Amino acid sequence: MNTHNIAAKPLLQTTELSMEFGGLKALNSVDVTVSEGEVVGLIGPNGAGKTTFFNMLTGIYAPSAGAINMSGISLVGLSPTKIANLGVIRTFQTCRLWDDMSILENLLMGTYMRKKPGLFQTLLQYQKVKDDFAEKADEALKVVGEFDTALSSDYDRKVGELSLVDRRRVEISRAILARPRLLLLDEPAAGMDPSETRQLMGDIKKLQSAFVKMGVVLIEHDMTVISGVADKVVILNFGTKIAEGSFVDVKNNPEVIAAYLGGEAHA
Amino acid sequence: MAIDNMAFSLALILFYALASILLVKTGFWKKVRNSISDNPKKLCLLTACFVLATPLFFFNNPYVLHILTLACIYCVATIGLNIQVGSTGMVNFAQGAFFGIGAYVSALLGGHFGVSFWISLPAGMLAAGFFGLLMGLPTLKTREYHLSLVTIAFAYISFLLVMNFDWTGGPDGIADISKPVLFGFKIGQTVTVGGVTIPGVAFYCYMVLAFLGIALLVAHRLHNSWYGMAWNAIRDDEISSRCYGLSLRKSKLEAFVFGSLFAGAAGALYAHFIGFMSTENMSFQIGLLMVCMVILGGMDNIAGVLVGTLLLIVIPEKLRAFDDYRMLFYGLVLISMLLFRPQGIIPSKPRFFDLKKRV
Numbered sequence: 301m302n303t304h305n306i307a308a309k310p311l312l313q314t315t316e317l318s319m320e321f322g323g324l325k326a327l328n329s330v331d332v333t334v335s336e337g338e339v340v341g342l343i344g345p346n347g348a349g350k351t352t353f354f355n356m357l358t359g360i361y362a363p364s365a366g367a368i369n370m371s372g373i374s375l376v377g378l379s380p381t382k383i384a385n386l387g388v389i390r391t392f393q394t395c396r397l398w399d400d401m402s403i404l405e406n407l408l409m410g411t412y413m414r415k416k417p418g419l420f421q422t423l424l425q426y427q428k429v430k431d432d433f434a435e436k437a438d439e440a441l442k443v444v445g446e447f448d449t450a451l452s453s454d455y456d457r458k459v460g461e462l463s464l465v466d467r468r469r470v471e472i473s474r475a476i477l478a479r480p481r482l483l484l485l486d487e488p489a490a491g492m493d494p495s496e497t498r499q500l501m502g503d504i505k506k507l508q509s510a511f512v513k514m515g516v517v518l519i520e521h522d523m524t525v526i527s528g529v530a531d532k533v534v535i536l537n538f539g540t541k542i543a544e545g546s547f548v549d550v551k552n553n554p555e556v557i558a559a560y561l562g563g564e565a566h567a
Numbered sequence: 568m569a570i571d572n573m574a575f576s577l578a579l580i581l582f583y584a585l586a587s588i589l590l591v592k593t594g595f596w597k598k599v600r601n602s603i604s605d606n607p608k609k610l611c612l613l614t615a616c617f618v619l620a621t622p623l624f625f626f627n628n629p630y631v632l633h634i635l636t637l638a639c640i641y642c643v644a645t646i647g648l649n650i651q652v653g654s655t656g657m658v659n660f661a662q663g664a665f666f667g668i669g670a671y672v673s674a675l676l677g678g679h680f681g682v683s684f685w686i687s688l689p690a691g692m693l694a695a696g697f698f699g700l701l702m703g704l705p706t707l708k709t710r711e712y713h714l715s716l717v718t719i720a721f722a723y724i725s726f727l728l729v730m731n732f733d734w735t736g737g738p739d740g741i742a743d744i745s746k747p748v749l750f751g752f753k754i755g756q757t758v759t760v761g762g763v764t765i766p767g768v769a770f771y772c773y774m775v776l777a778f779l780g781i782a783l784l785v786a787h788r789l790h791n792s793w794y795g796m797a798w799n800a801i802r803d804d805e806i807s808s809r810c811y812g813l814s815l816r817k818s819k820l821e822a823f824v825f826g827s828l829f830a831g832a833a834g835a836l837y838a839h840f841i842g843f844m845s846t847e848n849m850s851f852q853i854g855l856l857m858v859c860m861v862i863l864g865g866m867d868n869i870a871g872v873l874v875g876t877l878l879l880i881v882i883p884e885k886l887r888a889f890d891d892y893r894m895l896f897y898g899l900v901l902i903s904m905l906l907f908r909p910q911g912i913i914p915s916k917p918r919f920f921d922l923k924k925r926v
Contacts, residue, residue, distance in 0.1 A: 358810055380809035390810055398803035401796075402917035409800050412793070413812035422792040423785060429792050430921050437920045456917045478811060 308335035309371075311515040312357070312388075312482055317366035319352055319539075326352045328539045329366065334482065334515040339508060341530030341547070342519045345559060348536040350519045351393055354484050357517075358390050359383040370482070385413055387481030391488060393519075395467045397474075399460035403451055406459050406470055407440035408433065410477030436477075444473040447503065464491045476507065482515045483507075489522045501528045535559070576886050622772045629766040636772040638880040639779045640836045645860045645876045646786045646869055647829020652858060653866035653915070654795055655822040656802030658715045660854040661702060661722040665695040665827040667849020668725065669834030671735060674744045674844050684747035688835040695831025696824045698725070703823035707816055710805075722851045730846045740845025744838050747774070755840075771840055778836060782829055786869055789825060791918055798822055799867070852894075859897050863904050865911030874912055 312334040319327040327349040334340050342350050355361045357368060359380040368375040375383055397406050414436075421428045445452035447469040459470055468488060475483060485504075489497045501524075504516070508529075520526050526533060527547045535543040535550055537559040543550045550556050590596045602610075625631040648662040673691035676682040682690070702721045706714050729735045746755035746767075754774050755767040789795055797818045800808045805815060838844040856879065864875020879900070883893055904911065 360806065360810075380806070381812055381814045384810055384812040392807065396804050396807035396810075398800045398807070400803050400915075401799050404920060405796060405799070405918060408920075409796055409811060412797065412800075416793050419794075422788050422794060426788050426792075429788070433920050434922055437922055441922075458917070474811070 308337055310334070311336045311338075311371055312517075313367075313369045314357075315367045315369070317353070317356065317368060318364050319349070319356060319361060320364045325539050327356070327363075327536075330536070330539075330541050332517075332534055332541070332544075334517060336513045336515055337508070338531050339504070339516040339518060339529050341526040341533040342517055342536065343521070343523075343526060343533060344536035347538075349539040350536055351486060352539075353536070354390055354486055354517075354519070357383075357482075357484060358388060384478070387479070388484065389475045389478045389480035389482070390484035391468075391471045391475050391486055393486040393490070395464070395471050397459045397467055397471055400458060402456050403444070403459055403462070403470055404437055404440060404455035407444055407455075407474055407477055408436055410474035411436045411440070413478060440473070440477055443476055444470060446506075447473060447499075465496055468492070472503070479511075480514060482517070485516065485518045485520075487519050487521065489520055489525050494524075497522060497525060501525055504529045576888050579885065618776065619773075622769050626763065626765055626769060629768045632766065632768040632772050634881060634884050636768060636775050636840060637837075638877050639772070639775045640833050640840065641857070641860070641880055642779055642873050642876045643775075643782045643836065644830045644833035645857050645864075645872050646782055647826040647833070648857050649861050649867065649869065649872045650786070650789065650798065650826045650829075651822050652861045653868070653872070654790065654798035654802065655819065657706070657819065657822065658711075658858060659718045659823075659826065660715060660851065660858060661718040661725070662826070662830050662857045663849050663851060663853030663855075664722045664725040665699060665830035666834040666837070666853060666857075667729065667844075667846070668698050668827075669695040669831030670838035670844045670849065671729060671741070671834075672831075673835035674741045674838040675735070677745050677839070678741060678743070684745070684835075684839055685749075688832060688839075691835035692828045692831035695827040695834065699823040699827025699830075700820060703820045706823070707819060718854075719851065722854050726846055726850055729849065736845070738846065740843060740847075741838075742843050744842045744844060746771070746842070747839055749774075775836055775840070778832065782832065783869065786829070790867075790869065794818075794821065794825075795918075856897060859901050862911060863900055865913040865915060867915035868911065868913050871911050871913030871915075878912075 310333050312332075314330060314332050316329040316331065317327060318325065318329055330349075330353065332340070332342075332353075342353065344350055352361065356363045357375065359375065359378050359382070363376060366376075370386055370388065373386060375386070375388070378386075398409065401409070417425075417429045417432050441452040441455060444455075448466065451466060451469060459467060462470065468491070472485070472488060475485075488504075489500055492500060504518070507514070508516070518526070518530060530547060533543075533545065533547050533550050534541060535553075535556050542555050542559060543553045545553075621635065622632055625635075644662055644666050648659060651657045651659040651662075669691035671691075672694040673684070673687040676687040676690055677684060702718065706717045709717055730738055735741070746753050748754070754770045756770075757767045758765045758770075797808070797813050800811075800813060801815060801818055809815060834849075837848065860876040860879045861872050862875070863879060864873065865871020879897070883890075883896065886896070889896070
């Protein structure tokens, strides 16, 4: 039915999105479009407004101006809870897991928005709750087992004790378990060594083929990841979009080179 | 006499301290712990039998039964408080107030309108739950210390209101609260069967144990369900909880309402047990004591909370000789726990999931 040949429908569209903190313009009229099944790489120097962009998409900040449209629904002014329920799921640069909960509990909470037993079942038909947990736990351990079987066999460990890489894996697995329509990954490869990074790239590609309609926005400083997985690259500098296109195109853009290496930005 | 009592109490403390050190040093404690974690079901059964048998041995000593009943009533309130303090991380000092609301509503309904205990207890619970919701609404805008301040304010406001209303009996409280009647049998009357005199408190004790059993079952199921998971997630990280679709508003209010329902039930049980209810029993100190119980026993662990409550009810009774220093003792317990073992006597554990499909 929906093959890649048909022109992909736009999933997320921001128009003239701006964010001001006091006098500081963190983002200035940014237009970004993410289509279904597309992986968009969001790059830029530190302080360019990449994470601010994510915070606005997920409702943590309300934009000062501009519009965010998610397949026909405006996300401006909605709470993070509502936005998550619309299928926008993110990971965090600093890995915000629930540290005192176990690996499996964290993963299960990723499925929180799915159908689950209510109060009546919890109090009077407890077996249903158990079955529901068992079923979802099975799926959760399969997902995290794709990354590392050590994580799926040692699922009772508290995530607070895990290494940074393992925490990222748990976080990405948790995001996948939420079955996002739009997945926002904030520097997933930070702190990973080259082989782990390669594995991560493989996993992102696997995700793409498993969920063909899911859009992904990826913030990353590691250009091998961006060149490897991104269909389109958007470059931010001082809150302004300075370039957009395929990785090869933007790599040679003089403005981009200036932003990254310094110097005058005159094309 | 007082000196003798003091010396005896000190000797007792020393004995227990030495005994516990010996138990840990000889490795016996580890063995016990392992056997506990190996068969949790057997342990539950054993404990239940033990608890049910205990009152039988004290038919000639109603005082012990009285303390046991009191401890069980407090347990109902503290496992409710644990939902807020332990699971959700909201340190609520107003549990004493909800305890009082449950007690007063049940006692007044029984006294003024002759309503049966079996109706006035749920009414007390519902009233406490309603006020829990009411207090929950302003606390949604606050967090951590500020949230605790709101609960302290609520505890004082409700205390002062009850103290100053006429229809609550004011500072005199309510006396002669009737005992519950079940199928024509007054729970709390002394019965002589075949030469054995069973004190009334034994019957009340069993009734409270039944209520505690229900409370434990409900608390256990809530903890090991999506409710408990959501509460833990909110405790650990509010922002990421919201980004995964949790409604903070809904979950926090649920935590307040469920916790208050438990407190209301405990309050009603208390009022009809003692037969007298005054503002002294719903003061800020009661709420503080309950928070101490939860922190001592183990936050977010129901068994731990039971242990903490039992200890903080029984120890002060044993140390009657030092009654003047009671508050000092609570403070000491709280500070030393927070310093040396912040996770409590029995810390929380990851939930157990029945992973059937995995080999």
